[in-house]
Amino acid sequence: xxxxxxxxxxxxxxxxxxxxxxxxxxxxxxxxxxxxxxxxxxxxxxxxxxxxxxxxxxxxxxxxxxxxxxxxxxxxxxxxxxxxxxxxxxxxxxxxxxxxxxxxxxxxxx
Numbered sequence: 001x002x003x004x005x006x007x008x009x010x011x012x013x014x015x016x017x018x019x020x021x022x023x024x025x026x027x028x029x030x031x032x033x034x035x036x037x038x039x040x041x042x043x044x045x046x047x048x049x050x051x052x053x054x055x056x057x058x059x060x061x062x063x064x065x066x067x068x069x070x071x072x073x074x075x076x077x078x079x080x081x082x083x084x085x086x087x088x089x090x091x092x093x094x095x096x097x098x099x100x101x102x103x104x105x106x107x108x109x110x
Contacts, residue, residue: 005044005089006035007082007098011075031099044096049080075101 012028035041054063054077067073082100089096 003095004041005086005094005096006041007044007046007086007096007100008032008035009045009078009082009100011078012099012101014071014075028099028101035099044085046078046082046085046098046100048074048077049084053084054080 008028032043035043051063066076079100082098086096086098
C-alpha cells in the first residue's frame with residue numbers, strides 16, 4: 001500500500017472563528033490523533049493559497065467578506081492552500097487527503 005499524504009496544519013485545530021457544527025472543537029484532534037498512530041500516513045503542511053488562486057473561483061466581494069474576519073481569513077487561506085496541495089498530489093497519482101478547515105461554504109448547504 002502506498003503511503004497516504006495527509007494535508008494538515010496545526011492552525012486547523014482552532015475553531016474560534018466559526019459557529020458551524022462542522023467546526024466543532026475536538027473534530028480535528030480526533031482525526032490527527034488517529035493519523036499520528038498509523039505509520040501508513042504522512043503529514044504534509046500546506047502553505048496558504050495565493051490571492052490569485054482564490055479570486056480565480058470567488059468574487060472580490062466574497063474574498064473581502066472573509067478577509068474582514070482575520071482568524072477566519074488566515075485559516076481559510078491555509079485551507080485553500082491545503083486543497084490545492086492535495087489536488088497537486090492527485091494529479092501526480094500520489095494518494096492524498098486534505099484534513100482542512102474551516103468547512104466553509106463548500107462543506108454543506110445553508
